[in-house]
Amino acid sequence: xxxxxxxxxxxxxxxxxxxxxxxxxxxxxxxxxxxxxxxxxxxxxxxxxxxxxxxxxxxxxxxxxxxxxxxxxxxxxxxxxxxxxxxxxxxxxxxxxxxxxxxxxxxxxxxxxxxxxxxxxxxxxxxxxxxxxxxxxxxxxxxxxxxxxxxxxxxxxxxxxxxxxxxxxxxxxxxxxxxxxxxxxxxxxxxxxxxxxxxxxxxxxxxxxxxxxxxxxxxxxxxxxxxxxxxxxxxxxxxxxxxxxxxxxxxxxxxxxxxxxxxxxxxxxxxxxxxxxxxxxxxxxxxxxxxxxxxxxxxxxxxxxxxxxxxxxxxxxxxxxxxxxxxxxxxxxxxxxxxxxxxxxxxxxxxxxxxxxxxxxxxxxxxxxxxxxxxxxxxxxxxxxxxxxxxxxxxxxxxxxxxxxxxxxxxx
Amino acid sequence: xxxxxxxxxxxxxxxxxxxxxxxxxxxxxxxxxxxxxxxxxxxxxxxxxxxxxxxxxxxxxxxxxxxxxxxxxxxxxxxxxxxxxxxxxxxxxxxxxxxxxxxxxxxxxxxxxxxxxxxxxxxxxxxxxxxxxxxxxxxxxxxxxxxxxxxxxxxxxxxxxxxxxxxxxxxxxxxxxxxxxxxxxxxxxxxxxxxxxxxxxxxxxxxxxxxxxxxxxxxxxxxxxxxxxxxxxxxxxxxxxxxxxxxxxxxxxxxxxxxxxxxxxxxxxxxxxxxxxxxxxxxxxxxxxxxxxxxxxxxxxxxxxxxxxxxxxxxxxxxxxxxxxxxxxxxxxxxxxxxxxxxxxxxxxxxxxxxxxxxxxxxxxxxxxxxxxxxxxxxxxxxxxxxxxxxxxxxxxxxxxxxxxxxxxxxx
Numbered sequence: 013x014x015x016x017x018x019x020x021x022x023x024x025x026x027x028x029x030x031x032x033x034x035x036x037x038x039x040x041x042x043x044x045x046x047x048x049x050x051x052x053x054x055x056x057x058x059x060x061x062x063x064x065x066x067x068x069x070x071x072x073x074x075x076x077x078x079x080x081x082x083x084x085x086x087x088x089x090x091x092x093x094x095x096x097x098x099x100x101x102x103x104x105x106x107x108x109x110x111x112x113x114x115x116x117x118x119x120x121x122x123x124x125x126x127x128x129x130x131x132x133x134x135x136x137x138x139x140x141x142x143x144x145x146x147x148x149x150x151x152x153x154x155x156x157x158x159x160x161x162x163x164x165x166x167x168x169x170x171x172x173x174x175x176x177x178x179x180x181x182x183x184x185x186x187x188x189x190x191x192x193x194x195x196x197x198x199x200x201x202x203x204x205x206x207x208x209x210x211x212x213x214x215x216x217x218x219x220x221x222x223x224x225x226x227x228x229x230x231x232x233x234x235x236x237x238x239x240x241x242x243x244x245x246x247x248x249x250x251x252x253x254x255x256x257x258x259x260x261x262x263x264x265x266x267x268x269x270x271x272x273x274x275x276x277x278x279x280x281x282x283x284x285x286x287x288x289x290x291x292x293x294x295x296x297x298x299x300x301x302x303x304x305x306x307x308x309x310x311x312x313x314x315x316x317x318x319x320x321x322x323x324x325x326x327x328x329x330x331x332x333x334x335x336x337x338x339x340x341x342x343x344x345x346x347x348x349x350x351x352x353x354x355x356x357x358x359x360x361x362x363x364x365x366x367x368x369x370x371x372x373x374x375x376x377x378x379x380x381x382x383x384x385x386x387x388x389x390x391x392x393x394x395x396x397x398x399x400x401x402x403x404x405x406x407x408x409x410x411x412x413x414x415x416x417x418x419x420x421x422x423x424x
Numbered sequence: 425x426x427x428x429x430x431x432x433x434x435x436x437x438x439x440x441x442x443x444x445x446x447x448x449x450x451x452x453x454x455x456x457x458x459x460x461x462x463x464x465x466x467x468x469x470x471x472x473x474x475x476x477x478x479x480x481x482x483x484x485x486x487x488x489x490x491x492x493x494x495x496x497x498x499x500x501x502x503x504x505x506x507x508x509x510x511x512x513x514x515x516x517x518x519x520x521x522x523x524x525x526x527x528x529x530x531x532x533x534x535x536x537x538x539x540x541x542x543x544x545x546x547x548x549x550x551x552x553x554x555x556x557x558x559x560x561x562x563x564x565x566x567x568x569x570x571x572x573x574x575x576x577x578x579x580x581x582x583x584x585x586x587x588x589x590x591x592x593x594x595x596x597x598x599x600x601x602x603x604x605x606x607x608x609x610x611x612x613x614x615x616x617x618x619x620x621x622x623x624x625x626x627x628x629x630x631x632x633x634x635x636x637x638x639x640x641x642x643x644x645x646x647x648x649x650x651x652x653x654x655x656x657x658x659x660x661x662x663x664x665x666x667x668x669x670x671x672x673x674x675x676x677x678x679x680x681x682x683x684x685x686x687x688x689x690x691x692x693x694x695x696x697x698x699x700x701x702x703x704x705x706x707x708x709x710x711x712x713x714x715x716x717x718x719x720x721x722x723x724x725x726x727x728x729x730x731x732x733x734x735x736x737x738x739x740x741x742x743x744x745x746x747x748x749x750x751x752x753x754x755x756x757x758x759x760x761x762x763x764x765x766x767x768x769x770x771x772x773x774x775x776x777x778x779x780x781x782x783x784x785x786x787x788x789x790x791x792x793x794x795x796x797x798x799x800x801x802x803x804x805x806x807x808x809x810x811x812x813x814x815x816x817x818x819x820x821x822x823x824x825x826x827x828x829x830x831x832x833x834x835x836x
Contacts, residue, residue, distance in 0.1 A: 028480055062500060068440055070507040077510070080518050081503035084496040088474065091493035095482040098489070106492050110522065111568060156523060 019170035054085025075120030086147035116151035164225025175235035267370035284349035431582035466497025487532030498559035528563035576637025587647035679782035696761035
């Protein structure tokens with residue numbers, strides 16, 4: 013029988029009533045003929061409670077014990093879900109990470125899945141089991157310790173199972189009903205997308221559309237796992253949600269699939285940096301070491317042996333960035349004339365695989381912003397994305413203007 | 425280094441403050457030179473919460489899923505305890521049942537420990553770890569599923585580890601400070617015992633002194649594990665609590681070690697039962713099948729081919745007992761003239777290994793009861809115990825009279 017992976021997050025299994033509702037939804041897929049692998053998170057709030065206990069007990073905690081404690085919430089949900097399914101007459105059993113076993117690296121708290129042997133679960137399917145309920149977010153290290161996968165780990169578990177078992181699809185149930193052309197809170201005409209490519213989803217996710225964690229999308233892309241994002245609170249439907257899939261599965265390709273934004277950005281410019289080979293590494297190495305998440309980087313052409321270097325980072329990391337830069341300068345790593353900060357910027361991006369074949373996307377974007385009198389401070393482009401930094405106060409206006417300029421309110 | 429097993433129940437680890445206090449206590453034993461195996465229960469209330477969720481989800485639950493869910497509370501405590509110990513500079517790590525692994529039978533919910541391999545934990549001790557924190561109450565079946573040991577399971581875990589590792593002692597920390605000569609709520613002069621033999625402890629436990637579960641005492645007796653029962657709320661002291669040990673380790677043997685009671689008993693008498701070989705089996709087989717916990721059994725000598733058969737059981741099982749007896753009579757299993765119930769009795773027992781060598785214990789007991797005008801309805805004796813059924817209203821008086829008659833208020 014074909015295998016379907018279904019993943020339910022913490023709010024979808026927050027109490028026994030919701031677990032019952034989810035079980036009903038799983039039974040509908042079983043009735044359609046699927047063998048289901050169901051990945052569950054901890055009941056909403058449980059993991060935070062456990063994390064609170066750990067950090068209160070030990071500020072500099074041992075990651076192995078952190079993982080042993082925080083993984084227990086998923087085990088509870090998995091057992092309860094299996095029981096509820098059995099109660100409905102659906103043959104089911106729970107699997108904790110170590111029972112599968114989901115083999116991971118030993119990077120406790122942010123382990124990566126290395127292997128998922130399929131034989132144990134497949135044998136049970138062959139014996140008549142219809143649903144394998146798997147505790148998400150957790151695995152087993154080669155040392156025999158429990159590991160956890162870090163934020164969004166259950167999504168990663170789901171995609172990894174779908175890849176390992178060659179599942180027909182991986183349905184990620186969450187509390188939003190799909191991926192939108194932009195944030196509906198900012199733009200009223202935002203529209204749910206039926207399909208989106210992995211590449212676009214990655215760009216939208218990393219730009220702030222927090223529906224799916226980047227890591228799970230990367231994994232899905234690598235193994236060509238068809239991913240569907242949908243809400244566990246809507247009525248079951250075959251066309252619900254958004255399918256994240258290969259570019260080739262998307263018929264009509266618009267130039268732009270969506271408009272993303274990131275509100276709290278800062279811009280830092282080093283003026284007249286003495287240029288030499290390796291200068292970029294000299295600047296951004298110490299920033300990375302200091303834990304600054306540098307996003308956009310722009311370097312103007314070098315004149316008279318000096319260059320201007322601009323980068324953006326989250327506004328609450330500016331302080332850290334400045335310190336790192338000044339220390340490096342004191343050490344003599346490099347020299348520059350002045351450092352200019354702008355803490356009042358936001359980033360707005362248009363994303364779309366269609367821009368590979370559609371010419372003039374950048375021009376259309378800049379024109380739309382100019383028509384609203386919005387000044388562009390920094391521009392960066394990649395193959396499927398164009399991002400600009402603008403004054404923060406124009407962010408909403410820019411999103412709305414771009415959404416309209418690229419006809420994103422219209423289907424097809 | 426010598427190994428000490430320390431077990432802490434749910435009230436001893438009910439919150440982070442108490443976990444800290446327990447960790448401090450463990451560190452004192454480590455400082456004395458012990459390698460410690462610490463067995464922990466779930467934080468008070470956690471297991472009940474989980475059991476509630478399971479039974480609400482599925483009335484006729486799958487025991488394997490029940491165990492998968494209910495075992496998670498111990499995992500949380502084990503991790504937190506290890507973290508707290510590390511925070512205090514004591515090298516420690518947690519072990520879940522399957523990690524040791526604590527191999528058990530597959531009787532989910534009431535599994536029995538079959539084997540505890542010591543190599544993994546001993547290797548860690550050799551590497552410098554000083555405390556192995558083990559999640560109590562749980563194990564692993566040969567099928568690779570999580571099992572739980574049932575009520576009092578963490579005590580059993582502790583004793584089994586002490587036996588497997590040849591521990592110097594197994595300290596069971598609880599919310600009472602030891603084993604008493606009788607219930608202090610009934611008898612003001614009740615005195616804490618410094619030592620008690622396994623056999624006496626077994627008789628006292630099964631008679632209602634609910635300090636230690638029978639199963640863990642049996643296990644301790646079989647493997648000669650020296651058990652100490654003490655309170656985690658008292659100041660640490662080497663002489664705290666009561667040592668449950670081999671008879672030979674007890675110097676002065678009084679005739680009687682303690683007085684036990686069981687308040688809500690009932691007495692059922694079958695009059696003029698037609699006697700024949702196998703009649704006892706014919707009567708008590710169906711009672712066992714009906715789930716009646718028959719305690720005392722007395723059969724008078726047979727006259728004229730008939731005999732009177734009396735037994736006691738908990739008062740809330742009398743109804744069930746009567747039905748079972750009457751059904752058996754209808755089926756023609758046996759015949760009797762009449763059935764008499766007395767729902768107003770209590771059992772009082774004196775227990776002591778000393779009565780093997782001290783003559784006249786029974787006579788002294790009956791005399792003490794007679795002096796108070798208390799009528800004895802049924803008597804049974806075993807090698808180290810004499811039990812009587814009396815009117816319930818005289819129970820407290822009987823306990824006090826016997827406590828005094830056997831000088832239990834006096835030490836030594």
